[in-house]
Amino acid sequence: MAKRHHVLPGFNLSLGYTILYLSLIVLIPLGAAFLKTTELSFAEFWTTVTAPRVLASYKLTFGASLIGALINAVFGLLTAWVLVRYTFPGKRLVDALVDLPFALPTAVAGIALTAVYAGNGWLGSLLEPHGIKVAFTPLGVVVALTFIGLPFVVRTVQPVLEDLEAETEEAAASLGANRWQTFHKVILPAIWPALLTGFALAFARAVGEYGSVIFIAGNMPMVSEITPLIIITKLEQYDYTGATAIAVVMLVISFILLLAINGLQWWSSQRNAKSAE
Amino acid sequence: MSIEIRNIHKRFGKFNALNNINLDVPTGELVALLGPSGCGKTTLLRIIAGLEAADEGSILFHGSDATSRDVREREVGFVFQHYALFRHMTVFENVAFGLRVRPRKTRPSEAEIHRRVHALLELVQLDWLAGRYPPQLSGGQRQRIALARALAVEPKVLLLDEPFGALDAKVRKDLRRWLRRLHDELHITSVFVTHDQEEALEVADRIVVMNQGNIEQIGSPQDVYDQPASPFVYKFLGNVNQFHGRVHAGKAHIDTLALDIDDHHETDNTPAHAFVRPHDIEVLRERGTQPAFSAVVSYINAIGPLVRVELQRQDNQSIVEAELTRERFRELALQQGEAVYIQPRNVRVFLDVPN
Numbered sequence: 001m002a003k004r005h006h007v008l009p010g011f012n013l014s015l016g017y018t019i020l021y022l023s024l025i026v027l028i029p030l031g032a033a034f035l036k037t038t039e040l041s042f043a044e045f046w047t048t049v050t051a052p053r054v055l056a057s058y059k060l061t062f063g064a065s066l067i068g069a070l071i072n073a074v075f076g077l078l079t080a081w082v083l084v085r086y087t088f089p090g091k092r093l094v095d096a097l098v099d100l101p102f103a104l105p106t107a108v109a110g111i112a113l114t115a116v117y118a119g120n121g122w123l124g125s126l127l128e129p130h131g132i133k134v135a136f137t138p139l140g141v142v143v144a145l146t147f148i149g150l151p152f153v154v155r156t157v158q159p160v161l162e163d164l165e166a167e168t169e170e171a172a173a174s175l176g177a178n179r180w181q182t183f184h185k186v187i188l189p190a191i192w193p194a195l196l197t198g199f200a201l202a203f204a205r206a207v208g209e210y211g212s213v214i215f216i217a218g219n220m221p222m223v224s225e226i227t228p229l230i231i232i233t234k235l236e237q238y239d240y241t242g243a244t245a246i247a248v249v250m251l252v253i254s255f256i257l258l259l260a261i262n263g264l265q266w267w268s269s270q271r272n273a274k275s276a277e
Numbered sequence: 278m279s280i281e282i283r284n285i286h287k288r289f290g291k292f293n294a295l296n297n298i299n300l301d302v303p304t305g306e307l308v309a310l311l312g313p314s315g316c317g318k319t320t321l322l323r324i325i326a327g328l329e330a331a332d333e334g335s336i337l338f339h340g341s342d343a344t345s346r347d348v349r350e351r352e353v354g355f356v357f358q359h360y361a362l363f364r365h366m367t368v369f370e371n372v373a374f375g376l377r378v379r380p381r382k383t384r385p386s387e388a389e390i391h392r393r394v395h396a397l398l399e400l401v402q403l404d405w406l407a408g409r410y411p412p413q414l415s416g417g418q419r420q421r422i423a424l425a426r427a428l429a430v431e432p433k434v435l436l437l438d439e440p441f442g443a444l445d446a447k448v449r450k451d452l453r454r455w456l457r458r459l460h461d462e463l464h465i466t467s468v469f470v471t472h473d474q475e476e477a478l479e480v481a482d483r484i485v486v487m488n489q490g491n492i493e494q495i496g497s498p499q500d501v502y503d504q505p506a507s508p509f510v511y512k513f514l515g516n517v518n519q520f521h522g523r524v525h526a527g528k529a530h531i532d533t534l535a536l537d538i539d540d541h542h543e544t545d546n547t548p549a550h551a552f553v554r555p556h557d558i559e560v561l562r563e564r565g566t567q568p569a570f571s572a573v574v575s576y577i578n579a580i581g582p583l584v585r586v587e588l589q590r591q592d593n594q595s596i597v598e599a600e601l602t603r604e605r606f607r608e609l610a611l612q613q614g615e616a617v618y619i620q621p622r623n624v625r626v627f628l629d630v631p632n
Contacts (some may be wrong), residue, residue: 167361170328171423173348174355175375175430185378189365 030251036244048245053221054230060138061227062253065206068145073199076153077191083154084161098154101147106211113144114215136218141226144212149202156198160191193265200261207254278339278433278466279304280325285334287320287490294320296490298334305464307457309471309481313513317490318470319438325468326436327351338433351434354427358439360419362411368422369407372397375430397425400459417448424456428463437469441476449473453480474514478502486510508627511552518558518597518621520551529626532592534568536624548629551621558599559620560586560609569620572597574611579603586611588619 037045048054083095101109117124117134124135134140164187172182188195210228217224227250234243280302287295295317302308310318323329325336327348335344343351363371370377372394376385385393398404401421411419420440427435440456441449457480460467471477477484478498486493486501486509494506505511512519522531527542529535529551536551561569575596576587584606586599597619601609611617 165359165361167357167359168363170348171355171357171361171426172363172374172378174326174328174351174353175378175426176349177374177378178349181378185374186363 033244033247033251036241037248039241040245045245048242049249053225054227054246056222057225057227057230058249058253060141060224061207061250062257064138064141064145064226065203065209067142068149068206069199069203071142071146072149072153072202073195076150076198076202077157077195079150080154080157080161084158085166098151100151101149102151106148106209107215109147110144110212110215113140113147113212117143117216135216136220136224138217138224140216140218141213141224144216145206145209148209148212149206152201152205153195153198156194156201157191160194164190192268196261196265196268200258203261204254204258207250280434280466280468281337281340282321282325283335283337285321285324285331285336287317287324287329287331293490295324295331298490298492300485300492300495302466302468304339304466306482307460307467307469307480309469309477309484310487311471311474311477311484311513312487312493314472315489316487318472318487321487322436322438322468322470325434326353326355328355352430352432354424354430354432354435356420356423356427356435356437356440358442360411360416360423360443362419362423362426364411366410367407368398368403368409368411368414369394371411371422372426372429374426393429397429400428401425415448416444417452420444420452421455424459428465433466435465435467437467439470439472441473442471449476456480478514486513488513505552505625508550508552511625511627516555516598516600518553518555520553520621522549522551523547524549524626524628529624532570534570536568536621538624538626541626541628544628549626550629552625552627553621553623555585555598555600556583557622557624558588558597559622560588560599560601560605560611561618561620562609564618565620567620569618570597572617572619574613574615574617577611577613579606588617590619591616 040048079098083091083098114135115121117127117140119125119128119133119135121135127134132139134143168186169182172186177185208228210226210232213226214229217226217229219225219229227246231243231246231250234240234246280300282298282300282302285295285298287293298317298321310321312318320329324331327343327346331344335342337343338351363374366374373390376390376393379385395404395407398407401424403418403421403425406414406418406422411422414422420443424437424440437456441452444452453476456469469480478501481498483495484498484501485495488509494501494510496504496506501510502514505514508519511517520529520531522529523546524530524538524541524544525546526544527538527540529538529549531551538551541549559569564571571591572588573591574586575589578585582603583600584603586601586606588597588599589595590597599619609617
């Protein structure tokens with residue numbers, strides 16, 4: 001095979017660097033986690049990762065993350081829409097507020113949310129008489145995970161919406177489409193990949209979240225205990241292999257879910273290409 | 278369907294975009310809204326379409342008031358300058374869009390949609406592109422698809438906003454002739470916006486010249502070119518030489534010259550501007566019987582059917598532009614730097630309006 005000439009020089013060098021970097025930062029630590037779990041026999045591994053308390057925490061972590069990411073997909077899209085399409089006083093301030101969950105130390109977010117949603121907090125005192133308990137329940141976990149995931153959807157969808165010409169919407173309207181048809185036939189297909197990406201990022205972040213959740217969750221075993229907390233607890237008890245075993249399970253589940261979302265993205269772009277023929 | 282525009286006003290903040298616009302577009306006519314950018318022509322088109330609401334006034338379609346009708350119910354086809362095609366849909370689906378979004382009761386069958394879309398694609402001569410996506414097309418092809426998409430809903434009125442504005446010169450020329458032929462086939466009432474006077478003069482049945490939110494003149498291309506109603510129209514439509522002087526008893530006094538004009542016989546020593554098209558500037562070797570300026574040939578551009586000559590007047594050094602036929606130019610055998618006489622014909626005078 002003839003040597004190919006690239007316009008950009010240094011392909012080999014930069015690829016080598018990329019692989020080295022990824023290995024050091026990502027692959028080696030992950031590999032170490034897998035290696036550590038091999039200290040357990042399969043039976044020990046299986047008992048550790050399927051203990052009822054751990055199973056309940058998977059359900060809570062992935063369930064609450066999914067709900068949080070879904071809420072963010074809807075309201076993040078709405079926020080991005082408002083920020084792109086309208087001008088109003090204080091718009092830049094609102095725009096900056098969106099990034100706050102990024103910048104805030106997660107512990108601060110946790111304490112603030114707990115203070116607000118606790119039975120004697122501003123919102124908690126209004127909700128509790130109606131029988132809605134937020135703090136120290138799974139609902140509180142959802143609230144915290146929604147809070148930290150918000151910027152992901154807004155920031156991925158916003159630039160795509162900005163690129164979308166308002167004229168295409170006017171064109172749709174002049175062709176007789178109503179607002180819903182314009183939204184789901186013209187706008188949504190254009191922003192769908194960005195929305196999925198934002199959703200995936202918000203979800204991934206929520207699964208790994210620790211700081212903001214442990215304050216508001218109350219951490220009752222079987223009820224409001226998240227998986228990262230179980231890992232920490234095991235570490236504090238010097239059960240390193242147990243902790244990594246659970247970490248490996250989380251890793252695998254997260255990987256499969258992200259793969260599924262990527263697959264969905266690929267599938268929807270294929271479907272679009274198909275309808276061409 | 279005819280369009281009647283009655284006393285339309287539109288303001289954007291403090292900016293007066295449209296000032297009391299009145300206009301009738303008879304059924305089947307192709308009308309051009311012509312003017313410089315910012316003159317309000319696009320705003321007027323968008324108000325006709327229902328994409329923008331007027332502050333005052335009303336729009337009548339075929340005699341019935343459509344002012345408060347939503348864009349979806351106005352049955353207009355709108356073509357945008359930048360095409361506004363749906364990027365994620367094929368050409369076929371773009372054209373079919375208007376039919377597919379109809380309520381189930383009035384939606385044609387799949388076979389009927391197929392038939393109609395292909396008929397439209399044949400009309401715009403792009404049937405072979407049905408499966409492509411808009412980004413894979415050239416600008417001219419995109420605009421023709423946008424037109425087919427607009428026609429798919431069988432609009433009563435076709436509105437085009439600078440339809441050829443984003444295309445290069447050659448494609449523009451082809452497309453505007455093609456649009457003219459298409460209009461002659463379909464006879465759909467059409468209004469198109471342009472800032473290109475050549476385009477308006479070539480394509481339109483009637484031209485509406487606009488400036489700063491006002492209509493300056495409405496007329497056939499011949500009318501607005503030959504009998505401009507205002508200095509603005511004179512300057513906007515084609516090249517023109519402008520002279521400053523005074524009008525007194527049927528004569529225009531421009532510096533040392535006294536030119537006969539057709540009107541203003543009663544006018545008494547009033548400041549005025551005189552306009553003469555470059556092809557109405559006669560260039561002579563010898564002074565004739567008619568009044569003429571003496572001038573020096575300062576520049577010759579002999580490319581194309583007409584020869585453009587720039588002449589510098591000797592009395593005040595100002596530049597006068599003349600256009601000669603190639604025959605006349607050869608006859609005169611002009612050289613740069615030569616002294617000649619220039620004699621304005623068909624002088625049109627507008628009295629200065631005192632401010």
